[in-house]
Amino acid sequence: xxSLPRWAERLLTLVCPSDLYEQIEGDLIELYNHEIKTVGxxxxxxxxxxxxxxxxxxxxxxxxxxxxxxxxxxAMLANYLLIASRTFLRNKTAFIxxxxxxxxxxxxxxxxxxxYEYNSEFDQNQENASNIYRIAFTQQLEDRAVQYxxxxxxxxxxxxxxxxxxxxxxxxxxxxxQFRIGDEMFEREFIYADPAFTEVFTMELLSGKLSxxxxxxxxxxxxxxNTFFGRLDVVGxxxxxxxxxxxxxxxxxxxxxxxxxxxxxxxxLISNYNNYFMTPADQIAAESDWSRWATTFxxxxxxxxxxxxxxxxxxxxxxxxxxxxxxxxxxxxIEPFIGMxxxxxxxxxxxxxxxMGMPPAAVIAPFAMAGFLLLVACFNFMNNAIAxxxxxxxxxxxxxxxxxxxxxxxIQFLAETTFFCAIALGLALGLAExxxxxxxxxxxxxxxxxxxxxxLGFFGAMTALMVLTALLAGGYPAFYISRFKPIQILRGTVxxxxxxxxxxxxxxxxxxxxxxxxxxxxxxxSNSKYQKSYDLGYAWRSVVEVRLDDPTQYDRxxxxxxxxxxxxxxxxxxxxxxxxxxxxxAKADNQKTEEVDVLNVxxxxxxxxxxxxxxxRGFHQQQESGEDENIVVNEEFVRRFNLKNxxxxxxxxxxxxxxVYVAGVVKDVYLQAxxxxxxxxxxxxxxxxxxxxxxxxxxxxxxxxxxxxxxxxWKDLFPMQLYRGRLMETNMNMAxxxxxxxxxxxxxxxxxxIVMSVSGLYSLVSLHLQxxxxxxxxxxxxxASLPHxxxxxxRLFLVVILISFVLxxxxxxxxxxxxxxxxxxxxxxxxxxVISLATGxxxxxxxxxxxxxxxxxxxxxxxxxxRSE
Amino acid sequence: xxxFLNDFEEMILTLVATLGDDAYGAAINIEIxxxxxxxxxxxxxxxxxxxLEDKGYVKSRIGGATSERGxxxxxxxxxxxxxxxxxxxMKEKRTEIWKLIPQLKFHS
Numbered sequence: 001x002x003s004l005p006r007w008a009e010r011l012l013t014l015v016c017p018s019d020l021y022e023q024i025e026g027d028l029i030e031l032y033n034h035e036i037k038t039v040g041x042x043x044x045x046x047x048x049x050x051x052x053x054x055x056x057x058x059x060x061x062x063x064x065x066x067x068x069x070x071x072x073x074x075a076m077l078a079n080y081l082l083i084a085s086r087t088f089l090r091n092k093t094a095f096i097x098x099x100x101x102x103x104x105x106x107x108x109x110x111x112x113x114x115x116y117e118y119n120s121e122f123d124q125n126q127e128n129a130s131n132i133y134r135i136a137f138t139q140q141l142e143d144r145a146v147q148y149x150x151x152x153x154x155x156x157x158x159x160x161x162x163x164x165x166x167x168x169x170x171x172x173x174x175x176x177x178q179f180r181i182g183d184e185m186f187e188r189e190f191i192y193a194d195p196a197f198t199e200v201f202t203m204e205l206l207s208g209k210l211s212x213x214x215x216x217x218x219x220x221x222x223x224x225x226n227t228f229f230g231r232l233d234v235v236g237x238x239x240x241x242x243x244x245x246x247x248x249x250x251x252x253x254x255x256x257x258x259x260x261x262x263x264x265x266x267x268x269l270i271s272n273y274n275n276y277f278m279t280p281a282d283q284i285a286a287e288s289d290w291s292r293w294a295t296t297f298x299x300x301x302x303x304x305x306x307x308x309x310x311x312x313x314x315x316x317x318x319x320x321x322x323x324x325x326x327x328x329x330x331x332x333x334i335e336p337f338i339g340m341x342x343x344x345x346x347x348x349x350x351x352x353x354x355x356m357g358m359p360p361a362a363v364i365a366p367f368a369m370a371g372f373l374l375l376v377a378c379f380n381f382m383n384n385a386i387a388x389x390x391x392x393x394x395x396x397x398x399x400x401x402x403x404x405x406x407x408x409x410x411i412q413f414l415a416e417t418t419f420f421c422a423i424a425l426g427l428a429l430g431l432a433e434x435x436x437x438x439x440x441x442x443x444x445x446x447x448x449x450x451x452x453x454x455x456l457g458f459f460g461a462m463t464a465l466m467v468l469t470a471l472l473a474g475g476y477p478a479f480y481i482s483r484f485k486p487i488q489i490l491r492g493t494v495x496x497x498x499x500x501x502x503x504x505x506x507x508x509x510x511x512x513x514x515x516x517x518x519x520x521x522x523x524x525x526s527n528s529k530y531q532k533s534y535d536l537g538y539a540w541r542s543v544v545e546v547r548l549d550d551p552t553q554y555d556r557x558x559x560x561x562x563x564x565x566x567x568x569x570x571x572x573x574x575x576x577x578x579x580x581x582x583x584x585x586a587k588a589d590n591q592k593t594e595e596v597d598v599l600n601v602x603x604x605x606x607x608x609x610x611x612x613x614x615x616x617r618g619f620h621q622q623q624e625s626g627e628d629e630n631i632v633v634n635e636e637f638v639r640r641f642n643l644k645n646x647x648x649x650x651x652x653x654x655x656x657x658x659x660v661y662v663a664g665v666v667k668d669v670y671l672q673a674x675x676x677x678x679x680x681x682x683x684x685x686x687x688x689x690x691x692x693x694x695x696x697x698x699x700x701x702x703x704x705x706x707x708x709x710x711x712x713x714w715k716d717l718f719p720m721q722l723y724r725g726r727l728m729e730t731n732m733n734m735a736x737x738x739x740x741x742x743x744x745x746x747x748x749x750x751x752x753x754i755v756m757s758v759s760g761l762y763s764l765v766s767l768h769l770q771x772x773x774x775x776x777x778x779x780x781x782x783x784a785s786l787p788h789x790x791x792x793x794x795r796l797f798l799v800v801i802l803i804s805f806v807l808x809x810x811x812x813x814x815x816x817x818x819x820x821x822x823x824x825x826x827x828x829x830x831x832x833x834v835i836s837l838a839t840g841x842x843x844x845x846x847x848x849x850x851x852x853x854x855x856x857x858x859x860x861x862x863x864x865x866x867r868s869e
Numbered sequence: 870x871x872x873f874l875n876d877f878e879e880m881i882l883t884l885v886a887t888l889g890d891d892a893y894g895a896a897i898n899i900e901i902x903x904x905x906x907x908x909x910x911x912x913x914x915x916x917x918x919x920x921l922e923d924k925g926y927v928k929s930r931i932g933g934a935t936s937e938r939g940x941x942x943x944x945x946x947x948x949x950x951x952x953x954x955x956x957x958x959m960k961e962k963r964t965e966i967w968k969l970i971p972q973l974k975f976h977s
Contacts, residue, residue, distance in 0.1 A: 002939040020915070026934070026941030027894035027911060033937050034899060054912040063919065 001032055008052045015056050017063045018405055028052065077415070083395075084416040087388065094384050094763055098377075099424055101756040102473075105370065105377040106421075106428035106465065108749075110450070111435040112366035113461050118448045119358045122262045122341045127202045132337035133298040133306070135159075135313065136351070140330040148351030149344060151296040151332070152320050154287050155313065159296075162308050168196040168299040173276050174267065174353045178242040178722040181228040185722045188224070190241070191267045192276035200299045201265070208235035208254035212272045218250035221258040224268040239269075242721060243278070245549060261447040264341050264354040290316075290323035295353050298334065306334055355445075361822070362443075372513050373749055378473040379506040380756045381417070385477035386503065387767050396484060409482035417474025418466070425466050442741035476502075503764060504796075508804040510757040511842065515808025516815065517750030518838040521743055523816045523830055528739035530828045537634065537669035538577055539610035539697065540732050544707050545576060546694045546714070546725035553718065554691045560713045561696060566706050568697045571604030574686035576693045578731050581671060586682065587653045588641040596637065597671050597679050598654075600686035606632075606666070608697045609728075611683075615646045616664030619685045628685065630663035637680035638665055654682075673732060674826040695728075703727050754842070758849050761797065765853045769793055777860075794850045801846050808842075809835050873959060874926075880905070881917050882956055885927055886948045893932065893943040894918070918946060926952030 004012070004025060016024055028051060035044035088095045123129060135151040156171045163169060170193060177190040191197075198210040198219070206222055218239055225234050234252050241248045250271060259265045277283035286292055300306060313332035321328040335343070341357035343349070349356075389396075399409065432450060440446045451458065548554060554572045561570050575581050577599065587593040605611075606618045618632060631652065638647040643662070650662045669681050698706045707725060714723045769776070772793070779789060813830040820827045874882065884900055885892040894915055901909045921927045932945040948956075 002936075004939075020919075020944070022941050023894065023931075023944040024915065026938035026943060027898070027915075029939040029941065030895040030935075030937050031898060031911065034895070051911050054910050055915075057912060057916070059916045059919075060912065 001029055004028060004048075004052070008048070011052060012055060014407060015061055017060070020063075024055065080412050080415045081419060083412075084419055087392065087416070088420075090391075091384075091388055094388070094759065097755065097759040098381050098384055099420070099427070101380055101752060101759075102377040102421070102424040102469070103427035103431055104752050105373040106425055106469065107431035107435050108366070108370035108373050109465055110428055110432040110462070111439055112370040113458075113465075114432070114436060114448055114450050115358075115366050115439065116363050117451075117457065118262050118446075119363050122357050123264055123337070125202055125260065125263065126337065128200055128299065129338050130336075131299055131301060132200060133300060133334045134337060134340060135296045135298065135309075135332065136335050136349075137329045137332045139327060145330070147347050147349045148327075149295060149335075149340075149349050150293040150351035150353065152290050152316065152323075153292040153294050154290055155316055156294065156296055157287060158316075159309055159312060162305070162312060163300075164302045164305060166301055167305060168194070168200055168297075170194045170197050170200060170297040170299070171273055172197065172295040172297060172353075173273070174295070175276075179269070180240040180242060180247070180720075181237075184228060185242075186228075187722055187724065188269060189267045191270040192273045193270055194273045196299070197270070197297075200297070203259075204257035206255045206257055207233050208252065210254045210256060212253070212270060214253075215272045215274055216249065216251055217253040218269055218271045219254045219256060220252055220270075221268040222255055223258045225255050245721065247720070248275075261445055262357075266355050266445070290320045293351065295351075297337070310334060366439075369745070369749060373752060374469065375472075376510050376513050376753050376756050378469060379510055380760045381420075381473040382477055383503050383506055383760050384763060385413075385417075385474065386480060387763050389477065389481045390767065392481075393484065396481060400484075406482045410478045413478035413481060414470065414474050417478070418470040421466050421470045421473070424469075425462065429462075442744070443738075504800050507757070507760055507764060507797075507800050508807065510753065510760055511801060511804035511846070512808035512811055514750060514753040514757045515805060515838055515842050516812035517746050517753050518841060519809065519812030519830070519834060520816055521746035521750055522838050523812075523820075523828075523834050524739055524742045524746065526834060527820065527828050528736065528743065531674055531739070531824075531826075532736060534674060534826065535667075536673060537611060537667050540578075540728045542697050542700045542703065543609050543728040544696045544698070544703060544710060544725055545579075545728050546696070546710060546723075548692055548694060549718075549721055551689050551691045554688065554694055556717055557694055557710075557713065560717065561694075561710060564706065564709055566698050566702050566709075568699075569604055569608045570697075571606070571608035571695045572602040572686075572688065572691035573600070573605045573693050573695065574602065574690045575599035576695070577609065577669065577671060578673065578728075579693075581681075584654045584682070585656070586641070586680070587656070588643065589651050590642060592641050594640055594680060596682050598682045598684060600684045600690065602686040602688060602691050605695065606683075608695045610697070611669060612667045613664050614667055616648045616662070618664055618666075619683075629660055630685065631660045632664040632666060632683040633662055634666050634681040635668045636678045637682065640680045652682075660684075674824050677825045703729075754845060758845060761846060761849050762853060765794070765797060765850055768796065769853065773860075777863075781863075790851070790854050793854050797846075797850055801843070805839050805842065809839065812838070874921075874955065877913075878917050878921060879956070879959060881914065882921060882926055882948065882952055885918075885921075885946050886953065886956065889947070890932075890945060892946045895938075895943075921952070922946070925949060926955060 003009075008028075009025075012021060012024060028048065031051070032044055032048050035047055039047075126132070134149060135155070136147060136149045137151070138145045138147055153171070156169055160169045172194075173192045174189055175192070176187055178185060178187050179190075180186075193212070195211065195213040198212060203210055208219075210219055211217060212219055220234075220239070222232055225232050229237065232255050234255060237252045239250045239252060241250060258268070274283065277286060298309070310332065317329050317332070341355065344352040344354075345356040345359050396409065400406075429450075436448055436450060440448055546557070548557075558570050558572070561567055575598075581597050581599045583595055584598050585593060586596045601619070603619070603621045606613065613632070614635070616632070619630065633647060637643075641647075641650075641652075643650045647662045647665050652660050652662060654660060666683070668678060670678055671681060672679070696706060696710065704727075707727060710725055711723045714721075714725070776789060776793060779792065784792075813835065816830050820829070880901070881897060884897050888896060888900065894911065897918075898909055898911055898914055901907055901914075918927065918929075922929055927946045927948055929944050929946050932943040934940050934942045
């Protein structure tokens with residue numbers, strides 16, 4: 001052999017000091033030739049590979065070239081920083097755009113990370129988590145199994161007998177309730193739990209003691225104490241609960257710090273479990289009622305106890321299924337507390353009366369968005385670095401001639417990039433604080449904050465982020481730039497600058513991402529408008545709903561409210577659209593059977609919420625037994641059951657037992673807004689003694705006024721009770737708020753991406769035209785017309801933009817459709833309108849950028865451009 | 870300040886003294902494997918030579934290129950006075966303590 005294989009040469013060049021390189025090569029070749037004679041060719045080849053690779057060792061890589069005059073690496077580092085600063089200062093605009101873009105992208109990455117951290121630390125404050133379990137069960141439906149995180153009430157006492165010493169069974173019931181402190185009334189989630197709860201679950205004590213052993217004790221959160229008492233030392237203060245209109249007195253025994261947002265628990269008041277029952281007789285009755293539930297936790301220490309309990313639970317199944325025919329248990333199981341919150345949201349647990357973890361999409365989506373933005377920023381940096389390198393060719397050439405090795409150059413460029421990324425990361429940390437605040441504001445019940453103390457994971461993630469970004473942004477430029485041969489540079493024969501395939505591809509990527517983001521924003525915006533104006537079959541925008549404590553309140557309220565001039569109509573009802581309804585199975589005479597949604601509605605309900613009767617009639621007022629047999633259905637019902645004669649007069653059997661007749665058909669009512677497909681709805685007549693809601697209709701712009709008037713009427717009539725009235729549109733708005741959040745996020749991302757893409761385009765166009773000044777000058781002299789020159793100079797980039805628009809449209813459309821489909825049932829799919837609008841906006845921006853630069857070239861005096869070189 | 874060498878370095882230093890003008894990487898490698906019947910990695914050998922040069926026990930110069938080396942030059946090492954002195958001192962110390970071994974019969 002006369003020369004080492006190419007890979008060996010490259011490896012050794014990279015690894016060995018340059019003054020030793022040639023001799024090492026020679027030794028390897030000589031040994032190879034020697035070994036061919038002694039051990040044969042194959043062996044010699046193998047040995048060569050091994051020997052070459054063994055040269056990669058620290059003592060060789062880090063061997064200093066000039067062992068005599070050692071320039072300390074510190075001095076070199078300072079040198080690099082100086083050069084880096086000078087480079088940056090010489091190209092200020094590009095540098096600033098780069099820096100800002102990168103900082104924003106990194107800020108988004110930090111936000112995505114903190115969001116993930118928050119979710120992964122769900123319930124982390126619970127110290128006994130590994131010993132805590134919850135009893136749950138599965139219900140087997142035809143096509144799937146549904147999980148419920150609750151357990152029958154009677155099971156508690158029976159299971160407790162089988163626990164060991166030190167183990168606990170804790171029943172936990174959560175119910176919203178009204179309270180009064182002094183003169184103020186409010187409603188909150190109230191917990192009834194066994195006293196062991198405060199021992200088993202970690203609650204941070206702030207004052208008093210966390211004891212709910214006595215029935216009259218109540219323990220409250222610091223948030224509640226501060227809101228209503230203005231201080232934390234409130235032990236001994238009275239709190240009155242209003243139950244069924246009657247007061248029940250409690251005394252505060254302790255105050256705890258409110259649970260963090262990422263916990264299963266979120267309550268402000270907790271007291272002894274026995275308080276759930278009004279009288280001891282009630283409690284005894286309830287504890288043998290297998291149709292009632294409670295969340296049941298277990299604190300276990302002995303591993304065998306689980307099996308014993310499971311066996312016992314199995315014996316409960318028959319009795320439980322007897323009591324609840326509509327919700328049959330197929331299997332009980334005991335699940336660990338750890339991970340409970342995640343499982344609940346992923347499996348769509350139906351009986352989870354606690355907070356849930358975030359849906360996986362909410363954790364992954366931010367990463368995806370931040371990732372795209374970071375790629376755009378890195379590509380921008382790359383394009384910029386390569387473009388600027390054109391001006392640094394001389395520096396590179398001289399360095400190489402003096403003896404700088406390629407390795408050193410690579411390290412220098414990487415160091416510059418890391419320096420830049422470090423600054424960007426510093427800015428990003430500041431920005432992230434704002435981003436996280438904004439993110440918290442967009443979704444309810446989120447209180448994420450960036451934690452610096454004791455958070456090794458965070459610092460690890462930040463370091464990894466910086467290194468990754470530096471490598472991504474600076475890796476290719478470093479290799480590309482350090483490749484130049486010095487002689488070619490100094491001789492001036494290096495063809496440099498202009499748009500290589502790589503830079504064009506990067507630009508395509510940037511513009512595609514920008515377009516996709518804009519498409520997202522526009523699509524969600526137009527959808528928001530569509531959904532807000534969709535006819536759901538009832539007038540949710542002009543109704544005030546009042547929740548009644550008991551049906552007797554209805555008549556008195558109605559009398560007073562009807563006197564108000566602004567009120568158009570008043571109605572009462574047992575169930576209320578979007579808020580409460582129940583299910584039944586329905587069978588028509590043609591034997592078609594389906595599950596339907598049922599609402600019991602009362603007098604005046606249809607008129608007040610503007611459910612429009614199309615055929616037949618609504619319910620007649622105050623009809624007693626007659627109306628029991630009549631139902632009113634929506635159009636979907638008629639369709640599903642293939643009813644003839646518009647359905648009027650058809651006989652329907654509910655739940656296999658109740659015979660009813662269709663008296664009227666109303667325009668389609670969507671019970672679950674646009675989230676679920678339209679379902680067949682049955683309305684039945686609710687007798688006045690069963691009303692739970694009162695509804696009032698008025699002009700849309702008078703809603704608040706009317707609400708306040710009703711509130712004062714309520715206070716006059718029922719001073720001891722909390723007014724629970726609100727605008728019906730509040731329910732709808734909560735569902736729609738997500739739209740606005742998404743529009744904001746994507747507009748922001750789109751804007752940042754566009755700015756970076758435009759800056760990238762601008763610098764590339766400049767570079768490209770710079771190379772062609774002579775050519776363009778000559779064209780002009782020879783008489784080319786202005787449009788022709790414009791076209792000539794920008795032809796290259798128009799192709800780029802065209803491709804990126806196609807890609808971006810595809811990307812954006814696919815993603816938007818997928819996302820919308822997963823959330824809503826009815827939405828405006830991506831259509832050409834949206835795409836054209838987005839593309840149009842971006843095209844204008846891109847062309848303006850190109851035109852701006854081209855204009856300066858085109859209007860230049862051709863003589864100057866030809867003369868300059 | 871005299872640092873003593875480990876076994877490997879001592880062996881290499883001795884061979885440099887032995888081979889004279891032929892003391893370069895590949896040759897020393899072949900010598901060790903042939904006569905001393907010991908397996909040596911070329912890279913370990915090179916590193917040891919560099920370290921010896923750092924310590925001042927050998928010095929190097931660029932020698933001739935041959936076709937067996939594909940035309941690459943050799944780096945020829947020669948032992949310095951300091952190196953020789955160290956070798957001698959190490960050998961003397963070793964003989965001293967060797968003599969202290971009690972009652973050994975030598976079969977030679």
